[in-house]
Each structure stands twice: as structure tokens, then as C-alpha cells.
Amino acid sequence: MEFGFAIAIGGLYAAGFYMMLRRNIVKFILGLSLLGHGANLLIFTAAGLTRANAPLTAGGSGTVMADPVPQALILTAIVIGFGVTAYMLVLGGRVSQLSQADDVDALRESERGAE
Amino acid sequence: MMHLLPVYPVAGLILWAAVSITLHRYPLAQMAVTALALLSAWAVSLILLYTATFSGPIVLLVGNWPAPFGITFVADRLSGLMTVTALTVSLCVWLYAAFSTAREATGQGFYPAMLAMIGGVCGAFLTGDLFNLYVWFEVLLMGSFVLIALGGGRKQLEGALKYVSVNLVSSALFLAGAGILYGALGTLNMADLAVKMHLQGMPMLSSAVAALFLCAFGIKAALFPFFFWLLAAYHTPPAAVNALFGALMTKVGVVAMIRVFTLIFNHETEVTHTLLLILAGVTIAVGALGAYGQWEIRRIFSFSIIGQIGYIIMGLALNTPLALAGALFFMIHNMIVKTALLLTGGIAGKLMGTEDIRRCGGLYVGRPLLAYAYLLCALSLAGVPPLSGFFGKLALIRAGFDAGAWAVTAVAVAASFLSLGYGMKVWMYAFWGPLPAGIPDTAPGMRSPSVESSARGMIWAVAALIGLMLLLSVGAGPLMRFCLATAEGLLDPREYLQAVLGQGGGALK
Numbered sequence: 001m002e003f004g005f006a007i008a009i010g011g012l013y014a015a016g017f018y019m020m021l022r023r024n025i026v027k028f029i030l031g032l033s034l035l036g037h038g039a040n041l042l043i044f045t046a047a048g049l050t051r052a053n054a055p056l057t058a059g060g061s062g063t064v065m066a067d068p069v070p071q072a073l074i075l076t077a078i079v080i081g082f083g084v085t086a087y088m089l090v091l092g093g094r095v096s097q098l099s100q101a102d103d104v105d106a107l108r109e110s111e112r113g114a115e
Numbered sequence: 116m117m118h119l120l121p122v123y124p125v126a127g128l129i130l131w132a133a134v135s136i137t138l139h140r141y142p143l144a145q146m147a148v149t150a151l152a153l154l155s156a157w158a159v160s161l162i163l164l165y166t167a168t169f170s171g172p173i174v175l176l177v178g179n180w181p182a183p184f185g186i187t188f189v190a191d192r193l194s195g196l197m198t199v200t201a202l203t204v205s206l207c208v209w210l211y212a213a214f215s216t217a218r219e220a221t222g223q224g225f226y227p228a229m230l231a232m233i234g235g236v237c238g239a240f241l242t243g244d245l246f247n248l249y250v251w252f253e254v255l256l257m258g259s260f261v262l263i264a265l266g267g268g269r270k271q272l273e274g275a276l277k278y279v280s281v282n283l284v285s286s287a288l289f290l291a292g293a294g295i296l297y298g299a300l301g302t303l304n305m306a307d308l309a310v311k312m313h314l315q316g317m318p319m320l321s322s323a324v325a326a327l328f329l330c331a332f333g334i335k336a337a338l339f340p341f342f343f344w345l346l347a348a349y350h351t352p353p354a355a356v357n358a359l360f361g362a363l364m365t366k367v368g369v370v371a372m373i374r375v376f377t378l379i380f381n382h383e384t385e386v387t388h389t390l391l392l393i394l395a396g397v398t399i400a401v402g403a404l405g406a407y408g409q410w411e412i413r414r415i416f417s418f419s420i421i422g423q424i425g426y427i428i429m430g431l432a433l434n435t436p437l438a439l440a441g442a443l444f445f446m447i448h449n450m451i452v453k454t455a456l457l458l459t460g461g462i463a464g465k466l467m468g469t470e471d472i473r474r475c476g477g478l479y480v481g482r483p484l485l486a487y488a489y490l491l492c493a494l495s496l497a498g499v500p501p502l503s504g505f506f507g508k509l510a511l512i513r514a515g516f517d518a519g520a521w522a523v524t525a526v527a528v529a530a531s532f533l534s535l536g537y538g539m540k541v542w543m544y545a546f547w548g549p550l551p552a553g554i555p556d557t558a559p560g561m562r563s564p565s566v567e568s569s570a571r572g573m574i575w576a577v578a579a580l581i582g583l584m585l586l587l588s589v590g591a592g593p594l595m596r597f598c599l600a601t602a603e604g605l606l607d608p609r610e611y612l613q614a615v616l617g618q619g620g621g622a623l624k
Binding site for chain 1: 246249250253256257260264268269272273275276277279280283284287290291293294295297298299303
């Protein structure tokens, strides 16, 4: 099962970076969220995939449980990623409104020093 | 009771940020609340530093879960020192902002965002858990995203977009690194990671994960070759935001790097630390050369932030107590002096109506105090002997010679001359030299009275920073001894490990 996950993670990273290099603000943001999902799946897989019970126990020991920590980490990362993506979309929208372009190559205003 | 204190500079400031949002209709109240929050957090951080120095690290186990399982906050010498410095500089920036941005930016959330960001910065300094460090990075980034985009026009928002996107890529790398580390060692507590790394190691993976962290923190610290976002973003917002970023944002990345590379990834130093040393050398050179080629005051000093980061990383890469102590001293000096310079640049820009030094001149005649303030800071930045910049560089260069790292030491010395060069370039053009022909003279009296009075107020912030800088120069001996003790604690972390893990920490060495 790890093999399939590894392929999926690699695919997400590749797609994410490809999208980010497309020079378009919206595609960049999509690429960034793909990258975030790739990282989340990576945590999930690296911590070990177990087919076992939910990490809740009535006190008895001996049952095999899934590790709850990666789930907590991913949950946190997803929430943070959601907030950040929302901010990014608003900022990107405002920038493309102001500069009349969605091509990141056109965004050179801030790097232009005094000539 | 004492062990609860590390929470205050973090959660306290964020709570105060929430309070100050509710006061958005009352700018003065908002300003006062911000001052109150910063002052109280500053007092707490002083207690933290004092206790950490004289009775060992303060450890807070959140929810009372024992160390490797729950989240820990650790106030040791390094985090105490950084928290105190960060809050001191923030107070000075507050003073500047009270006279400048207050009129333009309050009501748009400057103060709440500033408090949230500083809370996140303190969290990143104080946490003892790798994933928690990621969370604090996101918190401080959120605050900084708001600050950098506040009230901005096209130029500023474009810079903000670049800043935001590059930092988010860095966070994704950090997250991946933390995930792999958890998969390999089954823990995220930094002390526990250090022990496990020492006992079982991670053959194959160790250097790869170290490289991931190097990239993630390198982007945040603006290390070569990851520094391009800084040049696009830092000089666009108002000077107060610029100074706050220059003082805090890159330094958080550097401190995270120091923590991770002294505590966790210190086993394959011939790979990781050699790479760091090369990157540090190139960063120093690129920063100094780049700054020399610029013509706008705040662009010059934003570029020079990059070079200074190189010096700090050089100290980390040399990995000796003297080098690390030099790096810490240099970092404190730099946070203070760079803030002063960026604020001076902001005042000069406000007075002249432009920050292009070729269109400025004669500031010395109308503003001798501002001119002397600038001169002191620029000399200190370059490392001219009696001033604070000298001592940090001396320790770093001495450590470079001791380690036989000739190339990087030569670059560090040469770059010092270059930094004197660009410091004097601004002095000659903007302060000392005459106003170029054909530029209308905006002599005192012709400017609007509001600019005059706000400039008079803002200079107090610069004066406070210069006072701190002189204090640093006079007290260089004791502070350097303190930095040496801190560096020894970083290189031999038994005290830290024992404080966090109890007796289990003794397993190391």
C-alpha cells in the first residue's frame, strides 16, 4: 500500500510544482494547495499505514491502534492551509485587479529600483 | 507558577491582539493597549531570561503531558535572549509607529497584526516541539501577511504576493521534513529527537532531511540562493513594517536553523555544516555587493540584511563555541542597528519625499541629529571598533581563523569594507553632500507641519535604538561572556535535554 501512496505523493508534488511554474496567479495558488496535500499525505505515509482500530480505547490494552499523532498533525496542517489559501486567493485577486494581469511575469513593479 | 510564564509572551500577545481588534474605532486606545501588551511581555521575557540564566531552562509541559508526548515550551538562554531582544526592538518600532503610521494605518489593523506577529515570533523562539514550531511559523506569517499588504498600492501588493507565495512554499518543505522525521524517529519533541538521533541515528535519511530543513529555514532566513523574495517585498511597505520585518522575520528563520542544526542535525557535520559554510560565504558576498549597487536607502539596507544573515550562518557553520557566540552577539547587534537604520531611512525619505539618494542631499544642514544618528549606526553596522558591530565580527573572524576556514573568513573581512562603503555612500549623497542641481529644495519650513512634527517624534525611536546600541558597545564584554555560555549550552545540550526529558535526557554522552 505504501507503494501506491508514494506514487500519489510524487504525483501531487510534481503536479504542484508544474502548476506553480505556469506563471499564472490562480494556477500558482492551485499548485500551492497541491503541494500542501502532497506534504499531508507524506506525513500520513511516513508515519506508517496501519489497518487497525481507531485510537480510542476503553482502557483495555492489547488491541492494535492507529497512531493518532499524524492524524492530528494533518488536521492542523489542513486547517492552516485552508486559511492561507483563502488569504492567497484574495491577495492574488487584488493584485491582478491592480496590475491588469494574471501573468506573474508582468509583476515587476516591486523589484524595479531607481534606474 | 514560574513554569507557566513562557506562555505569556505567546498566548498573551495574541490575546492582546484580539483585544486591540475590538478597539479599532479608538486609535489611541489601540495604541495604548499595544504598548501595554508589549511592555508586559517584555517584562515577562526579562524574568524568563533571568531565570534561565541562573537556575536553568524553564520547561512548560502543556496539559501536563510528560515530555515526548505533549507539546513543550522551553525558555533556555537562547530563547530567552532572543525573546528579550525581539520585544525590545518591537517596543522601539511601536514608538516609531505611534508617530508615523498611526495616522495612515490604524483602523486598518496595524497594531493587531503587529501583536499577532510578535506573538508568533515569541512562540517560534520558545517552543520545544518541531510541529509546534511549524504552527508558530504559520501564525507569525499570517500576521506578517496582513502587515505587508496593509493599505498598499500596486507595488506593495505585488511584493506581498511574492513574499506570501515563497514563504508558503518554504512552509510546505518544512512540513514534509517534519513528517519524514516523525516517520523515522516517532517523535517531534526536539529534545527527544536529539536523543533518538544520537542513539539510533537515521542512516541515509539524516542528511536528506537536514537538506529539507536547510531549504525551508533558508528561505525564511533569506540565505543564498533563496533570498530573492526579500528584495521584492521588504522595501515596499511603510518603514515601521519594514523595520519590524528586518528585525524579526529573517532572524526567526536563523534561530530555528541554529536550534535544529545544533540540537538535532549535528552528527554529519562534514555534509551539513560544510554546505552551510559555503552558502554563508556566498550570502555575505552577494548581500554586500548587492547593497553597494542600490540607490534607495531602504533598498540598500534591505539588501544588506541578506549579507548580515550570512555572517550569522557562518558562525553556525563553524560550529565552535566562539563562532556561535559571535553569531549570537552579531544577531542581537544586527536586530538593533538594522532597525535603527531602516527607521532612519524612513524618516529621511519622509523629509525628502524620496528615498533615492541621488535626489537627496544636505540633510546634515537641516537635521544634524538625524545625520549623526545615521552615521553612528552605519559605522556600527560596518564594524568600526568601539561600536557594537565590531565585537561580533571580531569573534566570527577569529573563529574562522581558528577553524582554518580561510576563504569564508576572507570574504567576511572584504564584505565588512564593502558595508562601510555603502554606509558611507548613503552618508555622502543624502546627508553630507549638497542637493543636486535641478531638484527643488524642500528645506525645513517648506514641508507640511505634520511631516515636521511626526519626524521630530519618530527620531525618539531611533534615539532609543542608538542608546541600546551604545549600551551593547559598552557592555560588550559581559554580553559576549553570556553569548559564550549560551553557545556552550547549544553545543553540549545536556542541560536542555535533562530539563525537558528529566533523567532520560542524561542518556546523551
